[in-house]
Amino acid sequence: MTVRSAWHLPNGQTREDTRLAVGLGMASAAPLLTRAGCVFGGLRLTGTAATGMQAKLSPGQVWVPGTSTGAQGGYPVTVDADTLLTFADGHASLPRVDAVIVRVYDTDYxxxxxxxxxxxxxxxxxxxxxxxxxxxxSAELLYEVAIPAGASAAKGITWASAITDRRRYTAALGGIVPAAGGAPHNGAYAGQYRDADGRLERWDGAQWTKLIPDTVLRHTADWGGTTSTSYLEILPIDTTLPLFATFTAPPSRWVSLTFGAFTAADGNATAYISFRLRTQSGTEVLTPSDDRAAILDGAGRASISTCFPVGNLTPGAVYTVTAAYRSSVAGTRVHFDSRFIRVDPVA
Structure with missing residues (x-):
């Protein structure tokens, strides 16, 4: 049939029509395929004893998409009571891995x-x-169980280390699902979201990416100094390495850069710490500037820092920000210690 509807015709609605209609409310995996997975919180597998060959599966629900044909539709399956599962004895000398599944049989397919x-x-x-x-x-993997060589009712399985949770999860259409369990789910459409260990991720059409990339913090306790009036990324006095941070630009195109150091200056010099921003290929985006610098004006010591917003970045592109330093007086030393750079993506 080319066009179907459900609860519309006075008669003739098939079970396949109903399954396809119900699937409209579920998170999708393809044009006619709903996302497989469990309802969160149920179908927990635990050994019935410290060792033994039986495990207990708790009640729960799972959506099993029919995968025999494209228009088969999906099957909501409920386990409404604790269920004992028995595993066959192990091989005499070799281990094996068993799988616990929910399977739908439909002879029409x-x-x-x-x-x-x-x-x-x-x-x-x-x-x-x-x-x-x-x-x-037309089946969904729930668990894998390692069966050691020689396992039997007498020797049993050490359940605490034998069970690998492969449950995947699903949600209603547009819902945010947890990323967990077995074979990974690709996104069904660009703009779909999921929860990955408490971080929101977005499917961009090819891969899952963090909606807001991680904050990046780089710090060094190495001391260094310079007498140059031009910005340098490597402090020549004490020949310290450059301090840099690499980050991924968020969808907002904006990040907040915070940088600073414990700073001192000889004589009447002013100490400047700024930054240089480059693309992954090395193209310079921003040069060091006094307008984008933390400044210690005059002799003495102080911890200095500043925060500068950077925008118009390319979402998903990788950039490197490198600290740069200078003195206001040629030949007069300025000192930098406990230097840091922090990059905070802006939502």
């Missing part, structure tokens, strides 16, 4: 002769470096 959902343990192949078995169509 798979020829299985049944219409049901099931919890299954797929037994892996014993090997010196075992891998988990492949997940079949």
């Amino acid at each position: 798979d020829g299985s002769g049944k219409y049901e959902a099931a919890l299954e343990v797929l037994q892996g192949t014993a090997a010196s470096s075992p891998t988990a078995p492949a997940v079949p169509k």
